[in-house]
Amino acid sequence: MFGRGLKTLSCVTVVLIVGAFALVFFYAPNDADQGFIQKIFYLHVPLAIVALCGFVAGGIYGILYLRSGDRMHDLRSYVAIHLSLILAVATLISGSIWARASWGHWWVWDEPTLVSFLIVFLLYACYQPLRFSIEDPQTQARYAAVFSIVAGAFVPLNFMAVRMAQSVAHPRVLTSTTAMPGSMFLTFMLSIVAMACLYVTLWKYELASKHASMQLRQLRRKLAGEDDGWTPRARRSAAPQL
Amino acid sequence: MRRAVVALVRKDLRLEARTRESVPAMVLFSLGTFVLFHFALDAQTVAGNLAAGVLWVTLLLAAVLGINRLFVAEREEGGFDGFLLAPVDRTAMFVAKASVLFAFLVLLEVVAVAAFAILLLERPPWHALPGLALLLALADLGIAVVGTLVGALAIQTRARDLIVPLLAIPLSVPLVIAGARGSAPLLAAAGAGALEGRWLLILGLYDLVFGLLAYAIFDFLLEE
Secondary structure, eight states, X not given: OOOTTHHHHHHHHHHHHHHHXXXXXXXXXXXXXXXXXXXXXXXXXXXXXXXHHHHHHHHHHHHHHHHHOOHHHHHHHHHHHHHHHHHHHHHHHHHHHHHHHHHSOSOOTTOHHHHHHHHHHHHHTTHHHHHHTOOSHHHHHHHHHHHHHHHHHHHHHHHHHHHHHSOSOSOOTTTOGGGSOHHHHHHHHHHHHHHXXXXXXXXXXXXXXXXXXXXXXXXXXXXXXXXXXXXXXOOSOOOOOO | OHHHXXXXXXXXXXXXXXXXXXXXXXXXXXXXXXXXXXXXXXXXXOOHHHHHHHHHHHHHHHHHHHXXXXXXXXXXXXXXXXXHHSSSOTHHHHHHHHXXXXXXXXHHHHHHHHHHHHHHOSSXXXXXXXXXXXXXXXXXXXXXXXXXXXXXXXXXXXXXXXXXXXXXXXXXXXXXXXXXXXXXXXXXXXXXXXXXXXXXXXXXXXXXXXXXHHHHHGGGGSOO
8 A cells, every 4th residue: 555656766765865965975065164064964954854844744644634534644644753753853963963063062052943943853752652641542643633733833933933032143044045056055955855755765664564564463363363453452652553 | 602611611710719729829839939940040139031031931830730730620520521412612612721721820920920020020010011911911822722722632641740741831932932032121120121022923923823723623632
């Protein structure tokens, strides 16, 4: 069900990522005042943008779930938020490294983008505990969907509030593209596309794997002759169950 | 729907008047926190940014206490079942609970801001009062809306006391940013400065977005 086109997508992702890295290292010029470390920008910013888009996508699947009641949408929302959280951790780490290298501190509070990203991350870090603490799968799915919608709406609002509250020192990537030379801009765009493809590929892989293991479990149960497929089992993950 | 809302609000206010569970606890908590801040900061008086920060953090944490208690009676005494059996719009529950939380917050702030002025401010902030009241009212609206959502989300979970602060604190960061930054000049040591309109704008936008959102999705938080 989720396996279709996965091979092509994986190949495209690999090509794009290799291409993006090749451009980063061999084509894009070194930054005039930051030097080589500036190249982390091609990793850090796409990570952040894709993670935020993933959070919002999780909210959109949450809306679809509430509208249709289709458990697959819940699974999609869950996997999107789960992957975005991983990217968000990577973003915070790469951002810290970049901040250390170019500003001299691991963490800088008067950076609106940094701070609002941390707040969003803290909020989404509660997604899994919330799922864990609700037993009934129906309720769990519905509440998780409500959470994903509220949090998805919170992302842009929070960015606005934090940005208004603070200085304007962070490089505004998408609004200041005029200041970026063409070669850098091209590399950056390719990096974003590659990262988005990587995200979608991982998302589909996880969906396929979760779906396959669920089917496998059902078949096993059938073989063992259990009529009722809903015997509760000890859970190690808060993932939705179909 | 109006009658249902009025009935629910009256029920909650009467419950609070008889049991005195939420508001006194919130007030006591905020007084204790002011004392804590006095010793933690080792300051006789605070002003400006510091004053705004102390006031807003205290009020927010006190509000979390209220959010925690908001749906407890419904959950434990079967109020949800009774409400779902009644032939009324489910959004009535949201409107009623948000109004009750708003009323609790206003009561809390009447006492807490007065206590704050006496305990930690150098002189009574009479000039700052209209601006502060406006900021607090807008922020209360936001806290009431988000708090009702979070309270309803958390009430069905096993770890209610844990989930409420974990969710409510990041969600209310924009409120604290706007509230504290907006009231810092009002509480400045040199006398009240001007209130910047953009903070009111953020608060208003926050209230609007989350109000509409909560209105749309609250139904799903009540069990079938």
